[in-house]
Amino acid sequence: MIPNFYKEMNEIPLTNHGKLNRKALPEPEFNLKDLIKEPYVAPQSEVEKTLCVLYSKIFNIPIENIGIKSVFHELGGDSLIAIKILTQVNKIFNIKLGVKDILENATIYSLANCIEQKIINNNNNNKDNNQINQMGCVQRYNKDEFPITSLLSSFPYKIDNKLILAFSFNMLVFYQLNKATNIEKLIKAINIVLERHEILKTRFMINQENKIVGKTIKDEKLEIEYYTKDNFEKFVRPFNLTKDKLLIRVGLIQGTEDEDVILMMDMDHRIGDGISYGILIKELLMAYSDIPLPELPIQYSDYAIDYDKRVHSIERSDIIKFYKDEIFNEPYASQLTLPKKENFEIKCKAIESYFVRTNEETYRTINQITEKYKLSKTALFLTVYSFVISMYSDDDENKNIFTTVLVSNRMMPDTEKLIGLFLRCIPLLIKIKKGVTLLDLIKECMNIILKAYDCDIPYTMISEAINLPVCNSVIQFDPYDLKRSQNQNQNQNQNLPKLISLLEMFKKYGKESVLFQLLNSNNILHPDSKWTIGEEKDYYSILFKYNKNLYSDSLIKEIVNRFIYILSDENNF
Template identity: 40%
Template sequence: VSSRIITYLNEPEFADALNDNVKYLLFAGEKFNTNLLKVVERNHNIQLFNGYGPTETTVISSVKNLTEEVIKNGGNIKNIRISTGKPLCNFTTYILDKYLKPVPIGVVGEIVLGGYSLGRGYLNRNEINIKKFIHDPFLTMKGTNNNMYKTGDIGNWNEEGEVVCVGRIDFQVKIRGQRIELSEIENVILEMEQIDNSVVLCKRKENKEQYLVAYYISNTEEINGNQIRNYLKEKLPRYMIPNYFIEIKEIPVTNNGKLDRKALPEPSINDMIKEEYIAPETETEKEICNIFSQIFKIDINEIGKMGNFYDLGGDSLNAISILSMIEKKFDIKIKFKDFMNNSVINELASYIDSIIQNKDNNYQVDIIERRNSKEFPITSQQLGVYIDSIKNSNTIIYNVPMTFILKNNVNIEKVKKSFEALFAENDILRTKYNSKEINGKTEIYGIVDDECELKFEEYTYENANSFVRPFELSSAPLIRVGFIGNEVLMFDMHHIITDGFTTKVIINEINKYYNEGKFNENEIQFSDYAIYLNEN
């Protein structure tokens, strides 16, 4: 297990002992620490293997020779892609989605194992056996006990047909609406030469708010949490940056040598990495600090005038809430992009003060004109999604699917009529995207297709996983609605026409029409907003 050995790697006596006495090193039982590649960097004669497999399948089910990868890379351990190799003989390895269907190469799913070495189950633990040891519908290996084991690990196939173990389903967390895998953060921290080992945990405050803690072992006194945080800010989205950084001497392990997460120390306020506190000075700065304190649920005495919206973990929903509170407090409207461009509290306060001053000089809030246009230029936010979707036409990464369990008394026909009414009311739901030649340049335009139809798809529990599939951006509509009998409602939209906030609005509008037979009035369409942005 890598946790046992990693702390000794920088000891000269230990390194000499490895070089003189060890030919083969096989690690398994937990995530491979990339710093172990230093063993091969020093001595190519040591064969270093990364193995994978739980006890339930008689330990090792796949293995990868990493020494060969380092040699292929010219002896350089940088950018080595870590996998657990191909399945061994007598093993079957599947990577399945939540409906137990195989996923394509590169798509993450649960690792499920079978074959001759699979155990029969846990002794006298039938309630667990039913969930974990399930029937193998593929039966690719005859003579086995016809079962397969759900490991609870998540991973994917790479292009070489090897298993890449990403982490545990249990360790996937959702921070500020974003689902992340903690091992991704750990791997970036391990890129730093001064770091020997790292563990990242997700914890909860008393108010249930989640936060990230990074524990690290350094090989020098010249590294601290603030430096690690700055490195992560260059590599990761802001929502993946831990709030706390704690240096430890060693990684605690259980009796069987695996990481003991419960034994890691609890973070204190001294472990939080934040900007140097500078007290707010103006009344506007004090009010903004108070608003940020309420939104992020942080003590107001910890938020100074240099507090940054992004560093505090802000997202688009937080921004909307802050803008709403600013409007109520100061009786002004701030554009979303202007708020994002003034993300530091003192900058935002100065910007608000300038608006208030100009307001007294006949400051006017922009009013978007309704034009009823059936064509509009794509917005800058949409353009990035469009380009990536065109490059990767078979991807579903930009699908925004949702599923709802319907109550027994729900009228399916009324639900369908609500969707049809919403579809007719909102041009964006009938929009497709094509290129046009304008003044010798190719431009991307949204085109409202009033001829397209919203179709309702019918599924069973067995084939429901085929509902989410790639959209063709040049063909409207970019929304699908499906049902599993009268029990489940599914709808899926492309991210180019929606986001998390818009999806909530759609749900509320469907609910309103279902109960009242009417929507809230649309003063403008998305096309009006897009044209306004293009002209301003």
């Protein structure tokens, strides 16, 4: 493998054992001209000039270094950045491109031609001019009530009115605050954030048309709950959608004068996701520090109404045909083919977690493979995961793996600062074929994912149309750029409170059993297998949550080790 860059060194840093000390190696000082591999050609048309400005902003490269021959992948582009570009392009030019259009038109010159052709086609077809853009700008509706279509998109199974109201999924966090924290000022800051994000004052109910809707209760106030270290476990309880005034709780554990204050927050998953907590705590600190919060351009209800309009304005028959003819067109097992424990229980689920990090060498190998072959990391991880799972299938003729990819729906600029549930489940059938290299399987998987991404309707609608079973396998990839965008502002604030893990908190006070009861009470709808792969600065984290009533710990560790082994060596592809 030939390096892209070289750096001259006087000596090689070594460990005490005489081996290469990778951590002591200096960071490469890239020359911007080395990164821009194609010769500069200035933009001519207005579309080319607009794209150069857009690329300069997204890739953080000076505008004078972006020309019409600049190549998307060479600038550092990936599928996540493609979605960001797609969002802006559709909004600026009032057209509807897909992710695949961005990736296939690698140069600005080629993409500009694609956009200009789309504009011409739209002008020749007036109905397209009034069409709702798939990823365009969300308008303000100023309504207290909104449909739950966007929520239905977040769950990997058919879901009806009774089910959406029946279960509770707590998102519980603990923060350690300084003992000098002004409690009255903190409570005021909490209510400022509550007033700012209407989703935090939302309940779900059945309206006069017998449909479940979200309803903002604007006059509702949050009451702070107070506990001690001896009884704080009482704060932990399921949400009741028909009785609870709010679907968020805030509590404080106050000890002695010498002890720090513990802030407890619990949010129902239907009104927030993991990124929402980062937004909430950042704005809470700003409000506490009397820093003005910028006005939100839209509310979650606006996004939900817009999403519902888009889903019901597109031709769903074409999407259903795509899923039926191109994805689910071969036989597959409805459940994972992993060997189960003897005398396993199916009446209940007990979800266990297995966490591991890759080493730096594997991290570099993964990045080299995706850059060299222009691969989506989501497709890479999904295919390798499916390939490993297929090894445990007894059916030599059918090793297709039915799974669901969980992706963020926060790619529109107006949604980046909103609290709310912005997830989308995409059902897929990964076809593991004999005699086909792993690299070709990944490319085929990437092609299907890109097509599926542009077919944005809720999982439950797809499931009803082609009779999909409940999916017990979910995989999620969190790119570094997505996490970094939420962490940058937090890292700039040195007063950010310390996050305390659930296990650490409950174990410290001898209340582990309460935590396990809480976790298991939320497991009714949890898949039997859920992988979350997170991209960090110099490693990938793998969190594997599995039903330990079905699968042994040794099996799970074996699967993860095989997964990492394949990713660690390019020769496996």
